[in-house]
Amino acid sequence: IEDGGVVSESDKNLRSPICCVMGHVDSGKTKLLDFIRGTNVQKGEAGGITQQIGATYFPAGKLREMTKGLKADARLEVPGLLVIDTPGHQSFTNLRSRGSNLCDIAILVVDIMHGVKDRTIESLDLLRRNGADFIVALNKVDRLYGWKTCGNAPIVEAMKVQSRDVRDEFERRVSGIIGQFEKQGLSTELYYKNYDVREVTSLVPTSAMTGEGIPDLLLLLVQRTQRTMVEKLTFSNQVRCTVLEVKVVEGHGTAIDVVLANGVLREGDQIVVCGQQGAIVTTIRALLTPYPMREIRVKGAYQQHKEIRAAQCIKIAAHGLEHAIPGTCLYAMGPDDNLEALKNSVMEEMESVSGHIDKAGEGVYVQASTLGSLEAFLEYLKSKEVNVKVSGVGIGPLHKKDVMKVSAMLEKKRTIKYASILAFDVKVTPEAEEYAEKSGVKIFTSDVIYQLYQQFKAYVDSLIKEEKKEEAVFPCVLTILRDFRRRNPIILGVKVHEGILKVGTPLFIPSRNFIDIGRIATIEDNGKQVQSAKKGEEVAIKIVGTNPEEQQKVFGRHFAIHDELVSHITPTSIDALNHQQHTLSEDERKLAVGPDGPDPPAQGSCMFYKLMVASILQDKKLKIPKK
Ligand code: GDP
Numbered sequence: 001i002e003d004g005g006v007v008s009e010s011d012k013n014l015r016s017p018i019c020c021v022m023g024h025v026d027s028g029k030t031k032l033l034d035f036i037r038g039t040n041v042q043k044g045e046a047g048g049i050t051q052q053i054g055a056t057y058f059p060a061g062k063l064r065e066m067t068k069g070l071k072a073d074a075r076l077e078v079p080g081l082l083v084i085d086t087p088g089h090q091s092f093t094n095l096r097s098r099g100s101n102l103c104d105i106a107i108l109v110v111d112i113m114h115g116v117k118d119r120t121i122e123s124l125d126l127l128r129r130n131g132a133d134f135i136v137a138l139n140k141v142d143r144l145y146g147w148k149t150c151g152n153a154p155i156v157e158a159m160k161v162q163s164r165d166v167r168d169e170f171e172r173r174v175s176g177i178i179g180q181f182e183k184q185g186l187s188t189e190l191y192y193k194n195y196d197v198r199e200v201t202s203l204v205p206t207s208a209m210t211g212e213g214i215p216d217l218l219l220l221l222v223q224r225t226q227r228t229m230v231e232k233l234t235f236s237n238q239v240r241c242t243v244l245e246v247k248v249v250e251g252h253g254t255a256i257d258v259v260l261a262n263g264v265l266r267e268g269d270q271i272v273v274c275g276q277q278g279a280i281v282t283t284i285r286a287l288l289t290p291y292p293m294r295e296i297r298v299k300g301a302y303q304q305h306k307e308i309r310a311a312q313c314i315k316i317a318a319h320g321l322e323h324a325i326p327g328t329c330l331y332a333m334g335p336d337d338n339l340e341a342l343k344n345s346v347m348e349e350m351e352s353v354s355g356h357i358d359k360a361g362e363g364v365y366v367q368a369s370t371l372g373s374l375e376a377f378l379e380y381l382k383s384k385e386v387n388v389k390v391s392g393v394g395i396g397p398l399h400k401k402d403v404m405k406v407s408a409m410l411e412k413k414r415t416i417k418y419a420s421i422l423a424f425d426v427k428v429t430p431e432a433e434e435y436a437e438k439s440g441v442k443i444f445t446s447d448v449i450y451q452l453y454q455q456f457k458a459y460v461d462s463l464i465k466e467e468k469k470e471e472a473v474f475p476c477v478l479t480i481l482r483d484f485r486r487r488n489p490i491i492l493g494v495k496v497h498e499g500i501l502k503v504g505t506p507l508f509i510p511s512r513n514f515i516d517i518g519r520i521a522t523i524e525d526n527g528k529q530v531q532s533a534k535k536g537e538e539v540a541i542k543i544v545g546t547n548p549e550e551q552q553k554v555f556g557r558h559f560a561i562h563d564e565l566v567s568h569i570t571p572t573s574i575d576a577l578n579h580q581q582h583t584l585s586e587d588e589r590k591l592a593v594g595p596d597g598p599d600p601p602a603q604g605s606c607m608f609y610k611l612m613v614a615s616i617l618q619d620k621k622l623k624i625p626k627k
Helices: 029-037 061-068 089-094 119-129 155-159 165-181 212-230 340-356 373-382 400-415 432-441 451-469 573-581 586-592 606-617
Strands: 018-022 054-059 080-085 105-111 131-140 188-190 199-203 240-249 252-260 264-266 270-273 280-283 286-289 304-305 305-308 312-319 329-333 362-368 390-393 420-424 442-446 476-485 491-502 506-509 516-527 528-530 532-534 538-544 562-568
Touching: 018 029, 018 119, 029 054, 029 105, 029 212, 029 606, 054 061, 054 340, 061 212, 089 240, 089 516, 105 119, 105 212, 105 305, 131 165, 131 329, 155 442, 188 280, 199 212, 212 252, 240 329, 270 340, 270 528, 286 305, 286 432, 305 312, 329 340, 340 373, 362 373, 362 400, 373 390, 373 420, 373 451, 400 420, 420 451, 432 442, 432 562, 442 451, 476 538, 491 516, 491 562, 516 532
Parallel strands: 018 080, 018 105, 105 131, 131 199, 188 199, 362 390, 362 420, 420 442
Antiparallel strands: 054 080, 240 252, 252 312, 264 305, 270 280, 270 329, 286 304, 286 312, 476 491, 476 562, 491 532, 491 538, 506 516, 506 562, 516 528, 516 538
């Protein structure tokens, strides 16, 4: 077949290199792919953000045509170029096969007007961690003020026709970006000035809008891969293949989209795939590809093939693929292979995930689109700064049955925050959503790891706040009888003058400008620890500081024997008390909120009213009216 590319111009027998695109949001990744493809995918997608994985294959002939303006030695030894259309690095982590990168090279896109941003750095780190080769596209050169459009011109040609000012601004921005990369420990240089391609990463100025520099980018990708990766690109008979997506295809049943990075697949081959219920062994019924220069996702008729040589993005139709797990390897049975061994190999990949699951079964439920994205997300959740426990995981769209699992756990454990599902880059079925709503399970969705975590964190924080709110402070007034210990912690003998004294109550002293002296840690009645004391009782109390950062107040210096100690009531503690009204005795209720109920207590009807107002004013840092 033409696009399978047996039509190489050399005898090296190379396969096509695989390239992916990464970079900061809005740097122009989609637009760039779009431009070179000559279609307009971006317009068709929600918010212009690429969320699916697709690929475009550029046969050698097309590449030659696109780069002819460069008049370079464009001798193509590879049969073509396969570009994966990805929304950034989560897809890169999906594109792994048997422990190594599926992509041979990446384009790291940087907006020349904005330079290196946080997601650029994240992408850079990921690429370097994986030892991946890459080229930087300095995109949006047409946005330089006064830029003259030159169509698909090579960048050096395009620069020649620009005014002095444009060229100056260009130089300034490029050197700024070189400096920013330097800070990240990466040496970079404009590709046409780069004489040390081993140590220095090439920058290619491009415009995805008007096309300048695009020929340069394509040529550089091909040249770089065919020069430096001959071994990796040499065609081999061992199949290297990764499942990207599982989808139903009209007329073919459930099919899987795969990237075939090396080897040959044939109709009728026996294949082994990792499945949710164990290894899937099946036979290839149809091998389908989109037509060249189109994206694999574009609907329409597929070409059907007897065999396909790498590198290609293809659909495989076969029985029993419904539960195949995206992001895992596909193995083809060769004459010398042992089926049981292959079955074990495909399932091994899932083991890396089980290590992340909490032994006691506590934690959130995580759903992700592929094995790779699941792993990446689990790694993130495990990191020291985040540290979120995980009780279960799933791959693929979120269904009602997954939510049911989580809600069952909620009933057992009653840890509200763990009745949460973090759905990373997956669809949630309406039935799942409905069930979650009914059962009180929270579903968080995002296709950005960090944002997903932030949503969950905000929820957990609100729960904590909620809990704090529940801390009711009971009104009480104490008179000091004697001191046992003056500081750290303070221990006093007191008499409950009014109200009810409880462990945990914060105390302050109205007569001393409302200074807080701490919280009641313990109450002792005749040497016996008690939880509370009633009006008229005499007990010993231990007071500890509320704020560990602050030095605790000292008896005898900050306050003295004749000062009354009063529980520190705040608007929220009053709310809490109101919530708990049913648990208060009639006397306590009156004391707390006045005989007329909480809202608003008639002035003077409650001895605490004045104190309460005063303490609230104090909390708001308002002036307190003198008695
Ligand atoms: P992505 O988030 O990295 O995929 O960015 P997009 O491809 O969606 O581009 C973000 C915005 O920048 C869109 O409005 C594009 O039209 C615009 N854009 C992308 N590349 C260029 C370019 O080279 N020049 C100009 N002027 N605009 C561009």
